[in-house]
Amino acid sequence: MIQGKKIALLPLLMCGFLFGYCIREEAPNAEADIESCTLPGDVLNREPEIGNDRITLYLKKGTPLTALAPEFTLTPGATIVPESGTVRDFTTPQTYTVTSEDGRWHKEYRITAMSDVFSNTLFSFENTRMNTNQKYYIFYETGADGKTTMEWASGNAGFLMTGKGKTPEDYPTSLSADGYEGSCLLLTTCETGSFGTMMNMPIAAGNLFTGFFNVTEALSSPLKATHFGTTVDKEPVSLSGWYRYESGPTFYTFDKGSKKMQPQPGRQDNFHIYGVFYESTDEMPHLDGTNALDDANPNIISVADFVGDGDAAEWTEFSIDFKPRPGRQADPLKLAAGQYKLAIVFTSSLHGELFEGAPGSRLWVDEVRLTNKEQ
Amino acid sequence: MMKKGLAYFFACVGAIAVHTAAVAQEDYTIGIRRSASVGLEYEIRAGINIGGTSPLPLPVEIRQIGSYSPTFCSSIEGNAVKWFGERRKWGMLLGLRIETKGMETDARVKNYRMEIVGDGGERIKGNWTGGVRTKYRGTMFTVPVAATYRINKRLRLDCGPYISFATDGDFSGHVYEGYLRENDPTGDKVVFEDDRIATYDFSDDLRTVQYGLQAGINWKAFKHLTVSGSLLWGLNGIFKKDFDTVTFTMYPVYMNIGFGYAF
Structure with missing residues (x-):
């Protein structure tokens, strides 16, 4: 965990044992990203563009937008509302809220689907x-x-x-x-x-x-x-x-x-x-x-x-x-x-x-x- | 570097010891004897400081310490001890120490909040996940004031506050291999990789006056030669009060190991 020259051991041991000078347990993630987004079936014309808070889905020409159910992977531990796989009408762009694992951070994504x-x-x-x-x-x-x-x-x-x-x-x-x-x-x-x-x-x-x-x-x-x-x-x-x-x-x-x-x-x-x-x-x-x-x-x-x-x-x-x-x-x-x-x-x-x-x-x-x- | 430093240090200690011994032998004068008779003792001491400057306890943002080097930090110190009472069990120590405190670390952090100000007043703030290399070195005059207690003829303990006046300081480093989230953990993510680094230098934000507590043990190995170890525990951070780029208070905690000559 802590490496160093031998001479460093003495104070490190002293401090270490007395004052808990060591790596603490990892905090839950603070990030709230959609890391990937897909649609079931062969409807995507190309890879979605995933920005920090906007996603554009390019659908094959003529694909109806009324009932799409995008599926997401998120920053580990994060949650999304509405849930991944929920069927929604993408005639207008839809909003999703991702909450980080530590619950402190929220990010709103606006997802647009385009078939034209x-x-x-x-x-x-x-x-x-x-x-x-x-x-x-x-x-x-x-x-x-x-x-x-x-x-x-x-x-x-x-x-x-x-x-x-x-x-x-x-x-x-x-x-x-x-x-x-x-x-x-x-x-x-x-x-x-x-x-x-x-x-x-x-x-x-x-x-x-x-x-x-x-x-x-x-x-x-x-x-x-x-x-x-x-x-x-x-x-x-x-x-x-x-x-x-x-x-x-x-x-x-x-x-x-x-x-x-x-x-x-x-x-x-x-x-x-x-x-x-x-x-x-x-x-x-x-x-x-x-x-x-x-x-x-x-x-x-x-x-x-x-x-x-x-x-x-x-x-x-x-x-x-x-x-x-x-x-x-x-x-x-x-x-x-x-x-x-x-x-x-x-x-x-x-x-x-x-x-x-x-x-x-x-x-x-x-x-x-x-x-x-x-x- | 460390080895060279140590060799230099021992050479210095040797020189001081030989010199003082020579002076002392020739001139173990009435002054010293008189001092001893009223309970006053003097010693000079050379030592090294090993330790670090760190938030205590380590914040959760620090995930791994990849390397740590205490660097070579020396000290030279002169102390006077006044013993009280018949049995001379208790006393007071007053000293003056010229010392450097330093370290070099390489750590990996996760979601570390930072804000840096550029030369032109540009501000970037955000949360950094990745590598951070840090170098600290401060040179200072320190005045320790301690209560002393004599366990036996050879062994002495001391404990008390110290105050340091920094004459020079460097706190700098760089971040590498990781990513910054602009403003907060939900902001734009910018990846740093390969040789992309962002350097920082907070030397101008170091505090001039540091204070803390020290507790030490002093062992008289021979009639004039002493070996000592002291823990120097900083009670204020090394940075100025209004400096908030490094969001944690960084305390200097060092071990001083030294050899001295007691008159």
Whole structure:
């Protein structure tokens, strides 16, 4: 139990026997996580996305939502209400409460089941809500019935861990009232302060993407924490919209050895907007920061890529076409079966994933339109 | 390191003993004799402190102590004892000790509540599960005041309070291989693995004045050579009162083992 040099034994024995200086019995768990979630029968189209307090179940197209009975595994000792296996109507998202083993902590999960693929084509960035602890914005899209059809992902949950964000506007991914029409998306490249630098992540570029940000991986493998793409059943043709850009004053790279940001005079920051249409397979269910634009990636069907070309003080229009990769095309059967995904990514620093960029770079984006192939 | 330290220590003790013996022989003067006649005794002593700084008892959050090293912590001390009464059974000790107290530990914790403040005032708080390495080293002047009791010619007990004034201190370390739950156990979970570590340094939050109790035994092995052991039990935490990053009160508890020269 306690190892040490022999010389340490004397006081340790004294203290140990006299004062109970030893490892005490383990306390009951304080965590209240849903660790996994499944549905009986072959109804899931892909693995559920399990966030800290939200779960999205992607069902095969046309699966009725009225009577689903999700089954959960929880943090050991934790309990859930309603119980695992309870049949519920998921026409609207359902709430579950998990209580930790020690009874002191409760976490509410909101579970959404979707059997329709995401079909919005105009993104105006008018809809936001705050994350659970009211720190940062989350953008979402709604359908004709007003229900949420998709939540955009961002790295904000990672930035939260730097302790730098005092208001939602301090976060790299935020909302601006100053849109082309109404409000718009505002992405800012931010410095991450002493904690970010300690983790070799001195800056955080503002980013927004279709998919899921797995904050659990944000430190251990940051490029893999961005799960790009959401299921679509139409093939994209082009992506257009409006932007403004202001590059930050000084471009920095990072030297891991000295943990210092190195100014790079002469380098200017640029934004990056891109779309990737790809096949989701068992081997590669989603793209991430390591492979989303990889020329050799066999899953990618087509890419629309727009690297910024300097500052734009006025609202400027962009339009980019999805260019098919040589020899690659979508299979209509797979498309109908929901086996393709579309990643749309906006970032305020082109090399933000390498933690290079100019703090203060700002990208405003509004009225983005996705054009799909007529079927 | 430990071995080298010990060798150095014994060399020092040896040097002090030889030197004082030489001085003493030549000059076992009227002053000392006079002192002895009124019940005053003097001794000097060199020792090492072995122990740790820890919450007591260990909190449930600490699940495993992977390694512990007392490090090399020395002390040099001068004491005066005034004996009372005819039989000189009871007395008072007043001393001055220059000492270091230190340790290095590597522990695994579960659901350990922490809050750290960055250079720019950034705050992160949450619950950590994983590895914690800690290094503590404090240098201080200590004034012990103790009641002494003589069991026989060779054996003396002492017990009383001490007060320490720290001149220098280091409390630092890092967390590794584990995960942080942001804000509380239901918050976002962020995994630290491989070489991802978060360092901390609370040296500036160490208290200047520490106090506690000490109880010791002193054995006169030869006419002038004494061997002693004392338990130094800190009664206040090593951190300032308003410091709440380390949520437990960390008490310094050390064993001092020393050799001395009695005049």
